[in-house]
Amino acid sequence: xxxxxxxxxxxxxxxxxxxxxxxxxxxxxxxxxNQKFNQMLxxxxxxxxxxxxxxxxxxxxxSDTEDVARVEHLTFICTxxxxxxxxxxxxxxPADAKAxxxxxxxxxxxxxxxYVIPYCMGPIDSPISRCGVEITDSAYVVQNMRLxxxxxxxxxxxxxxxxxxxxxxxxTGELDPNxxxxxxxxxxxxxxxxxxxxxxxxxxxxxxxxLRIASYQARQEGWLAEHMLILGIxxxxxxxxxxxxxxxxxxxxxxxxxxIPPEGYVKDGWxxxxxxxxxxxxRPGEDGRLWAINPEAGFFGVAPxxxxxxxxxxxxxxxxNTIFTNVAETEDGQPWWEGLxxxxxxxxxxxxxxxGSGPAAHPNSRFTVSASRCPSYSEQAxxxxxxxxxxxxxxxxxxxxxxxxxxxRDWAHGVLMGATVASETTAAATGEVGIVRRDPMAMKPFxxxxxxxxxxxxxxxxxxxxxxPKVFTVNWFxxxxxxxxxxxxxxxxxxxxxWIIARCKNKVxxxxxxxxxxxxxxxxxxxxxxxxxxxxxxxxxxxxxxxxAEMDSVSEYLKSFGDxxxxxxxxxxxxxxxxx
Ligand code: OXD
Ligand code: MN
Numbered sequence: 001x002x003x004x005x006x007x008x009x010x011x012x013x014x015x016x017x018x019x020x021x022x023x024x025x026x027x028x029x030x031x032x033x034n035q036k037f038n039q040m041l042x043x044x045x046x047x048x049x050x051x052x053x054x055x056x057x058x059x060x061x062x063s064d065t066e067d068v069a070r071v072e073h074l075t076f077i078c079t080x081x082x083x084x085x086x087x088x089x090x091x092x093x094p095a096d097a098k099a100x101x102x103x104x105x106x107x108x109x110x111x112x113x114x115y116v117i118p119y120c121m122g123p124i125d126s127p128i129s130r131c132g133v134e135i136t137d138s139a140y141v142v143q144n145m146r147l148x149x150x151x152x153x154x155x156x157x158x159x160x161x162x163x164x165x166x167x168x169x170x171x172t173g174e175l176d177p178n179x180x181x182x183x184x185x186x187x188x189x190x191x192x193x194x195x196x197x198x199x200x201x202x203x204x205x206x207x208x209x210x211l212r213i214a215s216y217q218a219r220q221e222g223w224l225a226e227h228m229l230i231l232g233i234x235x236x237x238x239x240x241x242x243x244x245x246x247x248x249x250x251x252x253x254x255x256x257x258x259x260i261p262p263e264g265y266v267k268d269g270w271x272x273x274x275x276x277x278x279x280x281x282x283r284p285g286e287d288g289r290l291w292a293i294n295p296e297a298g299f300f301g302v303a304p305x306x307x308x309x310x311x312x313x314x315x316x317x318x319x320x321n322t323i324f325t326n327v328a329e330t331e332d333g334q335p336w337w338e339g340l341x342x343x344x345x346x347x348x349x350x351x352x353x354x355x356g357s358g359p360a361a362h363p364n365s366r367f368t369v370s371a372s373r374c375p376s377y378s379e380q381a382x383x384x385x386x387x388x389x390x391x392x393x394x395x396x397x398x399x400x401x402x403x404x405x406x407x408x409r410d411w412a413h414g415v416l417m418g419a420t421v422a423s424e425t426t427a428a429a430t431g432e433v434g435i436v437r438r439d440p441m442a443m444k445p446f447x448x449x450x451x452x453x454x455x456x457x458x459x460x461x462x463x464x465x466x467x468x469p470k471v472f473t474v475n476w477f478x479x480x481x482x483x484x485x486x487x488x489x490x491x492x493x494x495x496x497x498x499w500i501i502a503r504c505k506n507k508v509x510x511x512x513x514x515x516x517x518x519x520x521x522x523x524x525x526x527x528x529x530x531x532x533x534x535x536x537x538x539x540x541x542x543x544x545x546x547x548x549a550e551m552d553s554v555s556e557y558l559k560s561f562g563d564x565x566x567x568x569x570x571x572x573x574x575x576x577x578x579x580x
Contacts, residue, residue, distance in 0.1 A: 029152015414471025452564025
């Protein structure tokens with residue numbers, strides 16, 4: 001399947017020569033090809049077949065035990081000027097980075113096949129979508145890209161029509177953590193990744209292209225590439241709204257994207273549909289609204305904690321056509337992870353007999369599955385024009401201070417809310433409870449340029465779009481003095497979404513406070529929820545002293561990014577302080 005795009009043809013030839021690949025294979029994205037690759041991966045032991053009665057076409061892959069997560073300390077943004085990468089990124093000069101990577105890639109595909117994966121991020125016919133080509137020596141990566149992107153013939157045809165594409169070069173190398181780098185060249189729209197087969201490092205369409213490179217490109221072209229889920233909400237009157245929401249990791253993005261509303265809501269006719277669970281590309285439409293697509297075609301989700309109780313929609317997808325990475329296995333060959341159910345697995349994620357010590361599945365074990373398998377997947381996810389976003393929601397894990405939901409006064413205030421998103425570390429993760437780490441727009445690991453410029457870009461949308469979404473902050477994670485969660489979360493988050501949508505449609509008022517608009521208790525639907533009104537009052541209260549301290553810390557944080565931080569963000573901080 002060679003190509004009429006000369007740049008692509010020359011690049012593949014050049015890489016094949018430099019890496020000394022045995023052969024070159026162009027992926028066409030067909031079902032026959034899918035089956036051929038699965039068989040190949042079974043034959044060479046990369047895949048293990050799971051129980052085909054309970055889990056047809058499901059495979060287990062156990063990775064190298066040192067290659068199980070994204071490696072932020074080895075991830076670089078390589079812009080000509082160091083200042084353009086910003087204090088939020090590791091930087092390396094492009095020439096140095098290329099020399100280093102050229103050395104690593106030299107001869108690395110000897111005895112291996114070089115796979116060419118043309119892919120499209122977003123619906124093939126959407127003007128918001130962008131294409132890329134990943135070259136990899138990993139058939140496991142090919143099979144994951146097949147589920148996560150629109151790959152093969154259709155993508156190549158679009159590349160040939162349009163000309164441009166993001167170049168991504170990947171090799172698993174020796175999987176040596178000391179010879180592992182993920183380099184991004186946003187000025188050239190290219191990526192080089194060596195030494196890891198893990199999703200975020202190796203499936204280059206996802207974090208590398210759709211967030212780091214795309215965020216840079218989006219700034220130049222006037223759109224936004226964000227670490228956000230997108231969900232649809234239909235009310236009993238049949239009115240459809242869309243919400244995009246950004247949360248740092250371990251705050252339940254996939255669960256919120258696939259939320260099943262409480263019974264009473266379902267009876268009344270409310271419906272939630274899923275557009276995406278991780279990435280959102282948005283741009284102003286002719287009507288002045290922000291229109292969004294999910295550039296991905298699949299879910300690369302964390303398995304542990306996924307259950308019938310926490311996310312029945314996610315669990316339902318995982319019985320067919322799924323790749324499991326680093327989960328445990330039951331006696332009868334079914335995938336298993338902590339939190340799934342009370343069975344005891346037979347083998348752990350290293351393939352050893354499970355002896356009860358430590359987790360059986362790796363805490364970052366994953367499922368890769370086509371979005372079309374999700375029961376709540378919306379057909380609007382395939383719409384070329386995208387969906388119009390009514391509300392943007394930012395959230396973090398805050399045991400105290402931050403109310404259940406707050407509405408920004410205006411767009412600039414909303415940008416401040418996003419820029420100062422924070423999440424508290426948990427004892428389990430670090431031993432230090434309640435340490436607030438800021439993760440602006442949940443993009444700390446993913447923004448391909450200086451955060452100061454990024455916030456300026458966000459602010460500029462008040463001139464680019466006339467009907468911007470309303471912006472909110474939510475916090476599902478408040479705890480009482482005994483350390484118990486005060487809000488039930490999961491499906492009951494629907495109650496907060498209902499208020500958010502009602503605000504977008506001006507159907508309820510909000511109570512103005514120094515930190516933004518808060519719901520009146522009477523306007524939150526608490527039917528069938530045995531919740532004390534005092535608790536809700538606490539969840540909606542503004543702790544003045546605490547917020548003064550918060551604003552001081554926010555100010556310090558913003559200052560740490562130097563003089564590229566827009567002054568209007570500091571003005572927003574002052575406004576909040578004055579009102580306090
Ligand atoms: C992440 C992911 O690390 O989505 O954010 O995998
Ligand atoms: Mn993510």
